[in-house]
Amino acid sequence: MEPSQQSLITADVEIAGTVKSAGAVRIEGKLEGELICAGDASVGKSATIKGNLTVNSAVIEGAVNGNISAKDKIEMKSTARVNGDIKSRRLSVEDGVTFVGKSEVNPSSTGGAGAAPSTKPEPAAGGPKADDARPNIFGKR
């Protein structure tokens, strides 16, 4: 997503309540409440969040006091301070984080609450069978 489509909550902004967004959100300020974001969320170094995060993917550099549930990925940078449970399909943690909570990240599992919904369209009735669903490297068939 282009940076122009990213909603920014700057360091001098404090929000009490739920923030919902269909796109990407970057938080540098304070949020006391929930963040529900269909896109990617970035929590900056100066950010403080007291509430749960439900996002597609999250990059955490600041402090989060709440649970983080990501469909795709959670990335904790070295300055991250997370006090809560995390649930995701993929996780990367840099050396230096502070994290107290439960983690539910199992990349080998295909399902699970953290698993993102499949973007593959269901084959229509009368369409190719599963055996024929080979990757089409030549474009249109």
Added chain:
Amino acid sequence: MPSRKTDVVDNLTVVRLVRLTREGTTDVGAVADLPPAPAPPGAKAGAHFGRTAMPTRHEVRCYECRYEFSITGQAKQTHCPKCRAIIEMQDYCVEGDWAQDVKTAGTIHIAVGATVRDGVLIGGNIVLAGALKGGRVEAYRRLELAAGAQFTEEAIRARDLRVQAGAEIVLRQAASFREVEILGKLSGSVMVTGRIDIRAGGCLEGTARGPRLMVEEGGGLLAELRIGAEDDLPRKPAPRGAP
């Protein structure tokens, strides 16, 4: 007139001096101004020694008095500078049944299919791919658990732990290490004083506590964690006179 002495006498200066003497020049100060010697035929242009290769440095712990010191280079044996005990530096591989003591500062490899029935195996690094049905192993550096390793928690002791790729290790008791590196699967309760390193394809299940954690993308973490919490960090000693 200022003197033209060379500041550093290195090997190159000596070679140039020899050349100078052969050519009959007596001006020592001209050494630095000499053109470089023609390269021998077949030599690569610009080939030179960029840096000095240093011999490998090994950390050794005396298995008699536990004194730690370091040596450089390769050796089959060394002496403890404190207790003068002879310390073996060779690597050993255990294959088949084994029931004797082994003490070395090198690596002990307990191969797949090997069974240790008795004895104490002390090594710098220990790779356990076989079964440990008696005796015990002590690694003062790193213990590597490979796929198929069989052991009881009481029988192993190590500073660092590494779970190899493909290994599925279950710790029934809480274990404490300095550093843990996970490339396979580790289940249990782990406490570290250094870092927990979960590599891509590795997975940690259970509970973990320590100051540092690193998870590579593709690593799994199904655990209750307490990482870098302030009350878990090593505390600074209180100043003298403090209550």
